[in-house]
Amino acid sequence: MFVSDPKEVRDADVSAIAALDEPTRRRLYDHVVRRPGPVSRDEAAAALGLARQTAAFHLDRLADESLLDVVYERRSGRSGPGAGRPAKLYRRSAKQIAVSLPDRRYELAGRLLAQAVEESAATGTPVREALHRKAEELGEQLGEPDGADLFDLLERYGFEPRHEETGAIALDNCPFHALARDHTQTVCGMNLHLLRGVVQGLGERGYEACLSPSPGHCCVRLEPVA
Incomplete structure (x- = not known):
């Protein structure tokens, strides 16, 4: 029932929640989780009026904290040589994050x-x-x-x-x-x-x-x- 060290899990959850305290990052997270499918950096940047580099930085930070999952898809609909590189996309992570002080189980x-x-x-x-x-x-x-x-x-x-x-x-x-x-x-x-x-x-x-x-x-x- 307990696979990981509970203290390590709690520390990771605290870090993840703290990451959402940054306003731009929180807006990007809310945008991604409200979309029906995975979101690209360009789509997120355009939707929120951000520079692509800024959107990419914060999306990757959310992925590093396991708040978002990264998937790769070809948006052109083509496959094989000449189809281009798959796009890096973001979607809500399946991970559940909760922090309780004092500790509750x-x-x-x-x-x-x-x-x-x-x-x-x-x-x-x-x-x-x-x-x-x-x-x-x-x-x-x-x-x-x-x-x-x-x-x-x-x-x-x-x-x-x-x-x-x-x-x-x-x-x-x-x-x-x-x-x-x-x-x-x-x-x-x-x-x-x-x-x-x-x-x-x-x-x-x-x-x-x-x-x-x-x-x-x-x-x-x-x-x-x-």
Whole structure:
């Protein structure tokens, strides 16, 4: 479910959104995504009253940020020798970009809940039982050793961990905040099993995930094992 490092993905998304802060670039992006087909540099420049070089620079920057895709087509309708070089065209990228501060993981929760509902419908397993199992399985996958320790992994996935004097690790951010507020028992149970899976996947014997609700914090804490 997680292919890339979440921090790297978030940094790339922030960079992409920042690229749209430049007014000319934003106008070009809006023009391209509103067109029914790919747009050439000349077409974009003429539509917005820009120099071709200016349009090309900003369109390429949008492509570099994965906001636009580049395709090549021959607009003459001819092929073979003498048909000319294919034109460089731009169209909306299929990439989805979202930035949330504090870090939120609602898509992850949605996927786990959908998987649990599907398994329940197929097997008759209670939805909550299926959800806990799916969450723990995913946590184990996230925790498979890749050089990160427990604290680093929690930071990577937006939990904002903090060491306490007691030796526990408090989690100052809940990636599922709005869902946990409205569906506390379901979402906090899912989160507990997710983090139990992370601990298990890392082979971490020094901590255990425990429910410990506290206002403004994640409902789970990592308590030291006596």
